[in-house]
Amino acid sequence: MAEGTAKAEDRQFIPISFTLNGTTQQTQVEPHELLIDVIRNRFGLTGTKRSCDVQVCGACTVLVDGRPMSSCTTLAFEARGHEVLTIEGLAKNGKLHPLQAAFIEHGGFQCGFCTPGMILAAKALLDQNPEPNREEIIHFMEGNICRCTGYKKILESIVAAAKILRSPGR
Amino acid sequence: MRRPEALEIFQPASVKEACQIIRKNGPGGHFLAGGTDLVIAIKEKGLAPRYVVDLKRIPSLSGIGENPDGSLTIGALTTLREVEISPLIRKKYPFLAQSAAEVGSIQIRNRATIGGNMANATPSADVAPSLLVLDTKAKISCDGEERVVTLEDFFVGPGKTVMKQDEILTELIIPPTPAGLRGEYMKFSPREMMDLAYVGVAVALALETKTKKCQHVRIALGAVSPTPMRARKAEAILLNQVLAEEIAERAGEEASSECKPISDVRSSAEYRREMVRVNTKRALLNAGLGSEPISWLERRDKRY
Numbered sequence: 381m382a383e384g385t386a387k388a389e390d391r392q393f394i395p396i397s398f399t400l401n402g403t404t405q406q407t408q409v410e411p412h413e414l415l416i417d418v419i420r421n422r423f424g425l426t427g428t429k430r431s432c433d434v435q436v437c438g439a440c441t442v443l444v445d446g447r448p449m450s451s452c453t454t455l456a457f458e459a460r461g462h463e464v465l466t467i468e469g470l471a472k473n474g475k476l477h478p479l480q481a482a483f484i485e486h487g488g489f490q491c492g493f494c495t496p497g498m499i500l501a502a503k504a505l506l507d508q509n510p511e512p513n514r515e516e517i518i519h520f521m522e523g524n525i526c527r528c529t530g531y532k533k534i535l536e537s538i539v540a541a542a543k544i545l546r547s548p549g550r
Numbered sequence: 551m552r553r554p555e556a557l558e559i560f561q562p563a564s565v566k567e568a569c570q571i572i573r574k575n576g577p578g579g580h581f582l583a584g585g586t587d588l589v590i591a592i593k594e595k596g597l598a599p600r601y602v603v604d605l606k607r608i609p610s611l612s613g614i615g616e617n618p619d620g621s622l623t624i625g626a627l628t629t630l631r632e633v634e635i636s637p638l639i640r641k642k643y644p645f646l647a648q649s650a651a652e653v654g655s656i657q658i659r660n661r662a663t664i665g666g667n668m669a670n671a672t673p674s675a676d677v678a679p680s681l682l683v684l685d686t687k688a689k690i691s692c693d694g695e696e697r698v699v700t701l702e703d704f705f706v707g708p709g710k711t712v713m714k715q716d717e718i719l720t721e722l723i724i725p726p727t728p729a730g731l732r733g734e735y736m737k738f739s740p741r742e743m744m745d746l747a748y749v750g751v752a753v754a755l756a757l758e759t760k761t762k763k764c765q766h767v768r769i770a771l772g773a774v775s776p777t778p779m780r781a782r783k784a785e786a787i788l789l790n791q792v793l794a795e796e797i798a799e800r801a802g803e804e805a806s807s808e809c810k811p812i813s814d815v816r817s818s819a820e821y822r823r824e825m826v827r828v829n830t831k832r833a834l835l836n837a838g839l840g841s842e843p844i845s846w847l848e849r850r851d852k853r854y
């Protein structure tokens with residue numbers, strides 16, 4: 381029963397192996413630990429932001445197997461065997477992902493607190509729908525709240541990044 | 551914000567094993583499916599499970615399939631996002647896919663499961679009215695024994711179902727439906743996004759080919775009674791009648807008097823009743839048009 385679990389004293393630790401930003405990680409987590417805490421505190425990846433803490437704002441969005449999820453309500457052990465991508469894993473060889481570059485160029489953020497979640501959600505959208513129209517972007521992004529920009533510039537940034545990602549030779 | 555406290559987790563590999571864990575460990579256990587409701591209940595509502603039984607390692611509990619007789623089975627661990635984008639469901643029952651798309655956000659739909667959503671028996675659950683108009687049945691399993699109840703009987707009250715503590719909802723079954731069945735789900739919530747339905751109305755009907763009379767009428771309401779409910783008196787008004795503005799209005803009035811809404815932070819009971827009347831009428835007329843599935847924004851604009 382309870383395969384893959386081991387008990388030390390009366391605390392339960394679950395050994396997990398998962399991919400974090402392309403690197404395989406082995407660690408032990410307690411059943412109640414949240415993914416956001418493990419990402420931020422254990423792996424020091426503080427780009428994943430905590431805001432509402434109850435899965436309504438999108439600031440803590442990470443991609444699990446390419447799908448946006450709120451890490452503030454995901455139990456860490458559930459990441460076992462999956463691929464987790466945080467904002468830190470997006471740039472490749474020091475080169476920003478086109479979404480990151482577009483958010484900078486088009487003023488897609490002000491304080492920046494919602495931005496990691498915004499960009500990851502947008503990446504998931506563009507990965508499955510390279511040419512979304514305005515309403516598709518809005519529907520997909522409705523779980524990501526920004527209190528600074530008024531969303532117009534965010535939309536523009538996503539549309540611009542989509543265009544770059546679609547351009548030939550990429 | 552409260553952090554979850556230490557809890558013990560079990561990860562059974564079969565439904566049978568999951569039932570046995572509950573029997574052995576007794577009260578205070580909770581099942582974990584998607585986790586979107588459970589973790590919120592721990593954080594916000596002070597729920598303190600003694601132990602948690604994670605169902606996600608049980609194979610065969612997820613997926614959508616069509617059977618030779620035309621019925622559909624949806625595994626309890628199928629996520630709402632999978633329901634939303636399933637080509638099979640979009641083709642056969644676009645309004646069911648639509649109602650799944652109305653839930654929360656993409657971050658929530660990627661984890662929340664249709665079985666967890668039904669087992670939590672929230673009166674406002676968006677997919678419940680759509681499933682009710684499809685005469686959906688719930689398969690419940692415990693220790694090798696299975697029983698099947700209609701989804702209507704499955705719900706007993708807010709947060710309450712017919713399941714005993716050691717029973718697990720394993721599957722939803724949509725029986726074969728009449729050819730040409732058309733339906734509609736209207737979610738009424740003044741905030742367009744990330745809000746619960748103040749009122750949810752689903753309808754399904756099939757028209758007789760020559761006379762265009764309604765042969766098969768189902769109307770179901772969410773958020774206006776202790777459980778998602780069928781509005782049978784309203785259905786009876788339409789049966790064998792040609793759908794038109796005036797009769798849709800009468801069905802709306804009937805549905806509005808059949809429902810049993812409460813007043814809460816979202817809305818007064820009176821307002822809910824009025825919105826049932828209006829939205830039932832609109833849902834019927836929209837379904838009658840039988841148009842091709844349309845986009846999210848167009849649907850939203852149609853509501854008001």
Ligand code: FES
Pocket residue numbers: 429430431432433434435436437438439440441450451452453
């Ligand atoms: S912090 Fe997780 S959704 Fe807001």
Ligand code: FES
Pocket residue numbers: 488489490491492493494495525526527528529
């Ligand atoms: S840039 Fe400040 S919250 Fe979005």
